[in-house]
Amino acid sequence: MLDDEFFQLIAKYKFAIAIENAICEDYVTEKLWRPLHVGTIPIVLGSPRIKDLLPSNKSAIVVDDYDSVEDIARYINHLDSYDEEYDQYFNWKTTGITNDYLLQLLATRDWEVDYGPDVKGKDFFEGFECFVCRRVHENIRREKDGKDPLRYQAALNHYGCPAPVKVNDKGQRTLENHIFMESFTKHKYLAKALQYHLDKNLLVDEESIQQTADKIPKTQGSLQHKRQSSV
Incomplete structure (x- = not known):
């Protein structure tokens, strides 16, 4: 890079x-x-x-x-x-x-892009980790003071990226799927699986999240079939 x-x-x-x-x-x-x-x-x-x-x-x-x-x-x-x-x-x-x-x-910001040995600050990965730690400890302090913890929810416009599209030879975006659609869909299901485990207080590890994510397309397909059958 x-x-x-x-x-x-x-x-x-x-x-x-x-x-x-x-x-x-x-x-x-x-x-x-x-x-x-x-x-x-x-x-x-x-x-x-x-x-x-x-x-x-x-x-x-x-x-x-x-x-x-x-x-x-x-x-x-x-x-x-x-x-x-x-x-x-x-x-x-x-x-x-x-x-x-x-x-x-x-x-x-409290991080820098590492362009060489002269950069002394945190890189953006470390910066994000520190950001998460600050938020966690902020809620720990709030709970000790008898206050409700703050919930941090990413807004749709922050992480709700639309599905990738192609750009044709006229510079127009099309809805035709391309190489990134598979990756986009895979990680969308992983995100939904992680949210499900957090909401249900279930085990959060790579294997269990992947197992739940693998079930999502089948569940959605079944629901879609039911909707079509009821029309």
């Missing part, structure tokens, strides 16, 4: 395609950050709020701003022909980040 040779490869190009595997509000990956890091313009399709996470209003080409692939291609060719306009996409590297939301996010 952070390999120097890969960075060098991306840096050879003026543009880099940065299409995420899923279109989710908070799902933004190295596909976007790597081109920004090396000074290449990312052509990004992903989070609906991606503009809130860009360093400036002019630092990436956002696919959703265009009606078709042809429109994007024309704009890329235009930038490729006019260096002054192309260079405007890197003004943020000298003026600094101007996106207020991103500045606030960077200032308040």
Whole structure:
């Protein structure tokens, strides 16, 4: 993900395609950050709020701003022909980040992306673990004080990612299944199984969760058959 040779490869190009595997509000990956890091313009399709996470209003080409692939291609060719306009996409590297939301996010997070030995903070895995620990201990303190524990529930727009779709040659999203649908469905069932075990106070381990998840498609298929039979 952070390999120097890969960075060098991306840096050879003026543009880099940065299409995420899923279109989710908070799902933004190295596909976007790597081109920004090396000074290449990312052509990004992903989070609906991606503009809130860009360093400036002019630092990436956002696919959703265009009606078709042809429109994007024309704009890329235009930038490729006019260096002054192309260079405007890197003004943020000298003026600094101007996106207020991103500045606030960077200032308040307690983790860093590990780009080398100079980084002394926690990486994002450790940061998330610390976040969970803080929430757990917060509830322990509340219970000691005779208060009800706080329940933390992820909102649908945070983890309720829609099923993956294909993008056709005109840049239009289609409902046709593709390679990620199997993985998407598998993990959706695992999430439902985990929630079921937590709600029922059942054993939570990998094997038991997987066994419950394996039963979900059969249960849903049976319910679907009953609905169709009753119509």
